[in-house]
Amino acid sequence: MNAEIAPPVPQSTSKFAAVYKVLSNAIAARAFPGCAFGVLAGGKVVLQDAMGQFTYEAGSPPVTPETVYDLASVTKVVATTAAAMLLYQRGLFNPDALLGDVLPEFVSGRSHSDSARPIKLRHLLAHNSGLPGYVEFFRTATTPSELLSACLHLSLEAEPGARAEYSDPGFILLGKALEVLISEADLGDSLPAFVQREIFEPLGMISTGFSPLPEARAQIPPTEEDKSYRKRRIQGEVQDENAWLLEGAAGHAGLFSNVPDLLRFANQILNSVSRKIPAANTANLFHPYTVQLFAERQGPMDNSHALGWDTPSKKSSSGRHFSPHSIGHLGYSGCSLWIDLEAGIAAVLLTNRTWPDRKNQLHRKVRPAFHNAVREALARMDSYYPLKRTVYSRILSSLAHFANRIKNWGQTRC
Numbered sequence: 463m464n465a466e467i468a469p470p471v472p473q474s475t476s477k478f479a480a481v482y483k484v485l486s487n488a489i490a491a492r493a494f495p496g497c498a499f500g501v502l503a504g505g506k507v508v509l510q511d512a513m514g515q516f517t518y519e520a521g522s523p524p525v526t527p528e529t530v531y532d533l534a535s536v537t538k539v540v541a542t543t544a545a546a547m548l549l550y551q552r553g554l555f556n557p558d559a560l561l562g563d564v565l566p567e568f569v570s571g572r573s574h575s576d577s578a579r580p581i582k583l584r585h586l587l588a589h590n591s592g593l594p595g596y597v598e599f600f601r602t603a604t605t606p607s608e609l610l611s612a613c614l615h616l617s618l619e620a621e622p623g624a625r626a627e628y629s630d631p632g633f634i635l636l637g638k639a640l641e642v643l644i645s646e647a648d649l650g651d652s653l654p655a656f657v658q659r660e661i662f663e664p665l666g667m668i669s670t671g672f673s674p675l676p677e678a679r680a681q682i683p684p685t686e687e688d689k690s691y692r693k694r695r696i697q698g699e700v701q702d703e704n705a706w707l708l709e710g711a712a713g714h715a716g717l718f719s720n721v722p723d724l725l726r727f728a729n730q731i732l733n734s735v736s737r738k739i740p741a742a743n744t745a746n747l748f749h750p751y752t753v754q755l756f757a758e759r760q761g762p763m764d765n766s767h768a769l770g771w772d773t774p775s776k777k778s779s780s781g782r783h784f785s786p787h788s789i790g791h792l793g794y795s796g797c798s799l800w801i802d803l804e805a806g807i808a809a810v811l812l813t814n815r816t817w818p819d820r821k822n823q824l825h826r827k828v829r830p831a832f833h834n835a836v837r838e839a840l841a842r843m844d845s846y847y848p849l850k851r852t853v854y855s856r857i858l859s860s861l862a863h864f865a866n867r868i869k870n871w872g873q874t875r876c
Contacts, residue, residue, distance in 0.1 A: 502808040
């Protein structure tokens with residue numbers, strides 16, 4: 463694609479013209495070669511479209527709204543955190559359980575005074591466990607078991623709960639802990655199979671899953687030309703090297719999906735919070751108190767993370783208009799999902815910004831600009847605000863009360 467020629471922008475009368483302009487300029491500036499995006503408001507999909515191509519090469523396939531992307535770390539909420547939420551509701555997941563009790567190898571060989579022993583599953587979800595943020599396990603490990611063993615024996619960089627450090631190793635361990643709980647409950651033996659059966663299939667997320675089949679890979683935009691590790695074009699297989707070594711499926715990365723499926727997922731979250739009765743033949747997966755509990759920010763003070771989910775910070779990728787009662791997550795590949803629990807709005811942006819390499823950082827400005835344009839367009843469309851903010855605030859306040867009661871209940875059950 464010619465970098466100087468921006469994709470066509472809809473007529474200025476379009477309610478979302480500013481959104482298209484932001485993304486058109488981003489493609490022209492080579493922030494990414496193409497993107498798919500969607501917006502949910504008032505229980506309806508009000509925008510779902512795509513722009514650009516898979517790559518900058520002439521003849522590259524055009525992106526469509528149904529194009530499947532590598533979600534990277536958005537996996538952490540759509541798969542791993544969602545699984546934890548379901549297991550919590552069933553009394554099978556206690557956020558305050560010790561990691562060493564679920565994965566004994568984590569504490570095996572550590573001294574009784576080792577600061578890793580008090581780590582709870584809550585710390586992994588909240589990214590305040592003290593584990594390092596990122597480790598290139600794939601440089602030395604050659605098998606999934608070697609990688610997991612190295613992760614289990616990591617030394618802490620801070621006391622649990624004392625420091626906020628976004629941690630991939632923490633979610634690798636969380637994913638394995640969830641698999642233990644799933645297996646103990648006779649619900650299977652893998653996280654991918656569990657979320658496929660319990661979340662994706664009930665919600666009709668037919669394009670979402672781990673490890674796309676070889677015949678489907680050409681229909682997925684490539685993430686990079688890997689010249690250092692796999693030494694090939696990465697297309698239709700997870701970009702994250704640690705996840706790839708873990709056979710393409712891990713707690714921190716590996717999920718593939720598209721805009722329609724992610725809007726279905728977001729709608730389920732919003733329906734839960736608003737207590738809206740789901741349509742016929744539609745699953746009702748999450749309880750209101752579960753969503754509220756997992757949406758509560760955790761310590762320390764500078765931590766923007768809730769349980770699994772991120773929340774808006776001062777310079778958030780969600781822009782200026784998403785309320786403090788918003789949850790979301792980003793993916794390294796250039797994907798994002800933000801859900802405003804107060805306004806009943808969700809926005810999805812999927813890109814392969816790492817194509818052809820990881821040096822490009824222009825997406826950091828595009829994301830907030832995209833979300834600002836979305837919210838400002840919606841602000842002019844009053845019909846898409848089914849409830850006033852004051853009503854949502856009352857609902858959220860009520861849910862917070864229930865969450866505290868259920869939290870205590872869950873601790874006695876698990």
